Amino acid sequence: xxxxxxxxxxxxxxxxxxxxxxxxxxxxxxxxxxxxxxxxxxxxxxxxxxxxxxxxxxxxxxxxxxxxxxxxxxxxxxxxxxxxx
Amino acid sequence: xxxxxxxxxxxxxxxxxxxxxxxxxxxxxxxxxxxxxxxxxxxxxxxxxxxxxxxxxxxxxxxxxxxxxxxxxxxxxxxxxxxxxxxxxxxxxxxxxxxxxxxxxxxxxxxxxxxxxxxxxxxxxxxxxxxxxxxxxxxxxxxxxxxxxxxxxxxxxxxxxxxxxxxxxxxxxxxxxxxxxxxxxxxxxxxxxxxxxxxxxxxxxxxxxxxxxxxxxxxxxxxxxxxxxxxxxxxxxxxxxxxxxxxxxxxxxxxxxxxxxxxxxxxxxxxxxxxxxxxxxxxxxxxxxxxxxxxxxxxxxxxxxxxxxxxxxxxxxxxxxxxxxxxxxxxxxxxxxxxxxxxxxxxxxxxxxxxxxxxxxxxxxxxxxxxxxxxxxxxxxxxxxxxxxxxxxxxxxxxxxxxx
Numbered sequence: 001x002x003x004x005x006x007x008x009x010x011x012x013x014x015x016x017x018x019x020x021x022x023x024x025x026x027x028x029x030x031x032x033x034x035x036x037x038x039x040x041x042x043x044x045x046x047x048x049x050x051x052x053x054x055x056x057x058x059x060x061x062x063x064x065x066x067x068x069x070x071x072x073x074x075x076x077x078x079x080x081x082x083x084x085x
Numbered sequence: 086x087x088x089x090x091x092x093x094x095x096x097x098x099x100x101x102x103x104x105x106x107x108x109x110x111x112x113x114x115x116x117x118x119x120x121x122x123x124x125x126x127x128x129x130x131x132x133x134x135x136x137x138x139x140x141x142x143x144x145x146x147x148x149x150x151x152x153x154x155x156x157x158x159x160x161x162x163x164x165x166x167x168x169x170x171x172x173x174x175x176x177x178x179x180x181x182x183x184x185x186x187x188x189x190x191x192x193x194x195x196x197x198x199x200x201x202x203x204x205x206x207x208x209x210x211x212x213x214x215x216x217x218x219x220x221x222x223x224x225x226x227x228x229x230x231x232x233x234x235x236x237x238x239x240x241x242x243x244x245x246x247x248x249x250x251x252x253x254x255x256x257x258x259x260x261x262x263x264x265x266x267x268x269x270x271x272x273x274x275x276x277x278x279x280x281x282x283x284x285x286x287x288x289x290x291x292x293x294x295x296x297x298x299x300x301x302x303x304x305x306x307x308x309x310x311x312x313x314x315x316x317x318x319x320x321x322x323x324x325x326x327x328x329x330x331x332x333x334x335x336x337x338x339x340x341x342x343x344x345x346x347x348x349x350x351x352x353x354x355x356x357x358x359x360x361x362x363x364x365x366x367x368x369x370x371x372x373x374x375x376x377x378x379x380x381x382x383x384x385x386x387x388x389x390x391x392x393x394x395x396x397x398x399x400x401x402x403x404x405x406x407x408x409x410x411x412x413x414x415x416x417x418x419x420x421x422x423x424x425x426x427x428x429x430x431x432x433x434x435x436x437x438x439x440x441x442x443x444x445x446x447x448x449x450x451x452x453x454x455x456x457x458x459x460x461x462x463x464x465x466x467x468x469x470x471x472x473x474x475x476x477x478x479x480x481x482x483x484x485x486x487x488x489x
Contacts (some may be wrong), residue, residue, distance in 0.1 A: 012283065013221040017357070024361040027368035030375070037372045044365045051358050055351055062240060063276070064231060064254040064467060077231070077254055 013054045029082040096173060103171040103442065104180075110169040115180060116188050117141065119161045130157065134180070142179040143167070149183045157185065161293045164188040193294055197301050200328055204303070211311050215334045216315040220349050222283030224251050226314065228271035230255040232319035235319065235340035242344035246351065253279065259289035264299035269308040276313055285312070286343045288319030300327035309333050319343035344401065441472040458483050 023044040027037060063074035091100065102416065105353055117134035124130050128147030133140050143165065167182040204210065225480075229235045237424060245251060257267035268287065275285055287309065289297070299305060300320045306328045309316045318333035319340040330336040337343030441447070447470045448455045455461060465480045 012219065012223055014219045014283075017221070017354075020358070020361050024364040024368070027365050027372075030368060030372055032372070034372060035378055037369055041369045044361075048358055048362050048365075052355070055354055055358075060244070061250070061251045062254070062257055070166075071437055072278060074253065077252075 011050070013051060016047050016050050020044060020051060023047070043049075086157060090299075095176070099171055099176050103173060106171060112164050112166060112168050113180075114164060115141065116162070116164045119157055119163055120159055122157055122159050130182075132157065133161070142177055142325050143182050144172075144179055145182040145185065150185075151264070152440055153185060153295075155185070155187055156213040158293075162188045164293065172292040185291055185305045187295070188467055193298065193301075197328070200301065200303055200306070201331065204306055204328065204332065209306065210331045214310070215397050218315045218317060218335045218347065219283045220347065221354070222250060222347055224253070224279060224282045225347060226253050226255060226275040226279065226282050226285035228255045228257060228268055228275065228285060228287045229340070230259045233259060235259075235288055238290070238339070239286060239319075239342040242341050243348055246345070246348040252349065253282075259299060260292065260296040261299075265302040265305050268299055268305050272305075272308040272312050272316070278301045281314065284317060284347050286317045286337070286340065286347070288317075288337070288343065289321070289331070290340060291321045291325065297321050297325055297327055299330040305329055306332045317343045420487050438472075444472075446471045458485060 023040050026032065027044070029039055032040070062077045064077035066074040066075050091379050115134060117136050120133045120135055120140070122130070122132040128150070130145040132145075134143050134144050135141070145165075145167075155161075165180070165182045166184040166185050167180045169178075170181050171178050195410050208214070219455055227236060227239055229239075236254060240252070243252060253275070255271035257271045258264040259268070272285070272287060275282060288300070300318070309318070309329055315334040317335045317337050318327070318329040319337040319342065320327045320329055322337075323338040335346060337346055449468045449470070450461065450465055453460075455467065461467070461480055461483060463480050463483060467478055467480065469476050469478065
């Protein structure tokens with residue numbers, strides 16, 4: 001397992017949760033040497049904090065692509081536009 | 086001047102006209118587009134049929150529209166069967182409809198089935214091509230109309246359930262001539278601009294089979310198939326199936342359902358994380374306490390009480406093994422020597438020198454050993470080697486014979 005720090009913009013919530021599940025199941029088998037257990041546990045705690053933080057975030061962005069000459073750019077999407085029948 | 090004018094009462098002339106119309110025209114099939122549709126609380130349906138030039142009032146009574154297998158709505162092109170008549174009270178000319186079907190439905194259905202069969206044969210619907218769809222994406226795309234019901238439904242669900250997400254909408258038409266190309270462009274553009282996108286929803290709200298048709302077009306199906314980003318198709322209502330549904334990585338019955346599939350509830354996720362947290366903590370606690378147990382158990386063993394005893398024991402064991410080993414090696418060397426001598430004698434007796442010493446000789450012709458007279462003919466020159474020295478000779482006569 002790599003030791004690099006979790007970078008929120010690099011790791012998806014999905015992957016983090018999956019990894020967390022794997023670690024929990026590995027630990028619960030209780031077959032690992034102590035040092036390995038501790039290392040996994042620390043990794044697990046880090047993943048847990050990451051997942052909780054992602055869920056706590058209230059950032060939500062909804063944008064619409066607008067064609068600007070040849071290329072597209074994002075604009076905030078206001079979804080209170082009038083209803084088309 | 087007086088003349089007797091034939092005078093009708095209003096109700097009479099309306100009735101009379103009605104009789105003429107019903108008798109002369111009778112039942113007809115009429116094709117047109119529905120406008121001003123109203124499903125009255127009495128159960129009757131009132132609407133207008135129109136084409137580019139004219140309109141015709143229509144009514145479909147409850148007893149006829151009961152069990153109708155389509156939901157008529159404004160803009161729908163239909164084929165109706167009914168009687169041309171007049172509503173006597175209002176004097177309104179109208180058609181009394183008893184049957185209604187979507188026009189062109191048969192033709193479209195045939196095209197749908199043909200394309201479905203062809204793409205299926207080509208393997209585009211195979212399960213093995215389907216990419217997994219993440220349940221908690223951080224970046225999701227939506228290819229649909231910015232003003233339709235689908236985008237509103239999708240955003241409502243996403244806002245309610247999971248906040249940490251970015252949604253990029255590619256606006257496009259979802260019905261009509263150009264819709265297919267626009268949808269294809271949407272899928273391709275999202276793939277090009279956002280290679281990191283986790284998932285995209287492609288779809289629209291409910292409508293007639295014609296409205297949904299772009300999602301039955303081959304180019305749309307191929308664009309969905311080629312998308313690197315997993316595609317969830319969400320077209321119309323639960324009962325509507327389109328080619329896009331078959332070729333997509335996941336089919337959602339409605340746009341809202343599509344949004345639900347890609348966003349788990351926050352509460353459920355929090356609970357899951359807490360559960361995993363508990364499992365990890367108690368597992369590590371167990372591991373540590375079981376190690377402590379082993380340490381305690383081990384420390385009770387004699388060795389740890391009298392550590393030097395084990396050294397004595399090992400010394401004794403090593404002496405024993407050493408003695409045995411020395412004897413064994415000596416024995417082995419003796420046996421090997423005997424075997425080697427035996428082999429030497431055997432090899433010596435097999436050497437050609439020993440054989441020749443016993444009176445045998447070797448005959449060669451042009452350096453090749455001769456073992457068969459077949460290889461010789463009269464007047465051949467041969468060399469014969471004896472134990473000591475050699476001689477050349479010439480063949481005088483060949484006697485064919487068996488082995489010696």
